[in-house]
Amino acid sequence: MVAVRAKTLPLLTGLLLLTACSGGGGAPAPSPAAAPSSSVTSVASSPAASSSTPPSSSSAPPPVRPGKVVVLDAGHNGGNASHPAEINRKVPAGRGQTKPCNTTGTSTDGGYPEHAFTFAVTQEVGNALAAKGFKVVYTRSNDSGVGPCVDRRAEIGNDANADAVVSIHADGSTSASAHGFHVAYSSPPLNAAQGDPSLRLARTMRDGLKGDGFATSTYIGSAGLSPRADLAGLNLSTRPAVLVECGNMRNSAEAEQMSSAAGRAHYAKAIAAAIEAYLAS
Template identity: 70%
Template sequence: MVAVRRATVPLLLAGALLLSGCEEESPAAAPGTTRAATSTSSPTSSPPSTPSAVTPTSAPPTSTPTPAGKVVVLDPGHNGGNGAHPAEINRPVPAGRGQTKPCNTTGTSTDGGYPEHAFTFDVAQRVGEALAAKGIRVVYTRQNDTGVGPCVDRRAAIGNEADADAVVSIHADGSEAAGATGFHVAYSAPPLNAAQGAPSLRLAQTLRDTMRTNGFSAANYIGSNGLSPRSDLAGLNLSTRPAALVECGNMRNAAEAARMTSAAGRQQFAAAIAAAIEAYLAS
């Protein structure tokens, strides 16, 4: 049901296991916000980089003012150094529901070679800047796009430790099915705790609805009506906070790949996700 992703460094990861439907990884905060202190077994990585500013092609929809002081954890999928450290990212970690999964994966890429990890990091930074401007405290699960991990279980722990009001994982899919296009939003099902029930479903629905109103089409190859209930994603299974994972689109689709590789396109994704999070926090 879920597309198989290609490893971006096939020679190093010949024996690596790829997660079906992206999963996630040590935390950083948006510019001007406080980072949550965490530890990780991953190699030390360099300070965060900030993407160049881009003027949105259209203004995000107006939402109800969000009270300052809310906490949002943004989880950009994968990491740029994963491909060079197969032993680290392939070691098994808890994934919830009695499962284990590889620590992390390399993610997918466009046919032109633009990697998912770069896309997710750039979009997450843009979302974080928009939320921080509204007085929302933002915590990232990774500080840059050159490190390794963190592992999927650690990414979930970051949201739990931050006592996040919402946790949003940002990914892109790599389906090679003919004509596969569109975004979908995953949430934990059946829920394992109260936060994974109504709050997470409402977060997923708000992301789905806001993506649509911002001009994005729901996936035609996975899930139903833009939503995908999942029991196999560690970041969702291990969360004790409202959490959802948005696959922004299919990087193997030429039109969607073109949008993802452009700064203006990434700003459009970010504006929609930020508006959705604001709407959820205000509801």
């Protein structure tokens, strides 16, 4: 399967290259979402990103489920566009390759940025899982920092000995008619965790999103699954890991859904339920 997609291009020093997935990247970043709940761990992973300790909850936290750790990776970051030197720095990407540290992400035609969407959805997913007693670790704690780099994001999941690592993104296909979600996983696998565990996580995520009413991608992958050998966060993971492209931000219907609080809540509900189903299997 050969798929052509326009996700992002790295920034050139002093110049933001606008592609089908980075158009509107100059839109101002929204205010950061609320801090994670007390049962959530935030990991600051970039020199330019700030770290914060979540406030204590007034109510008793749910019991943590032993051994059940979920690492949630919100794609990109709000400060990436203003720090080209930092995010253009080459880092290991697995399979003997290197890639830029990070990218700016894409946006809707109306200017709603991917980094804001992924951060908001990730927070909702994390809150839902923490309420069920899972230990949740984030790769970034705000939407105003830079990075972390893709290799560091994988390292956070590895260091946490995560039972599941889920990276949340939105796509930016050049075709406005292209729509639907797809779930990427590392293929061919480079270690045992990238084999059956990651494939089961990918299938469970696909089935969960599809069962909650989301359509599978019409333009990349097959039946909502996309085996990839070029994604650093998946290549470098030693834990079960997938990357969810929630839909095409350049498709008007999906852009409208992603830009609304109700739409983001719908994505978060489906993703959280799929993670819980995988961990229960």
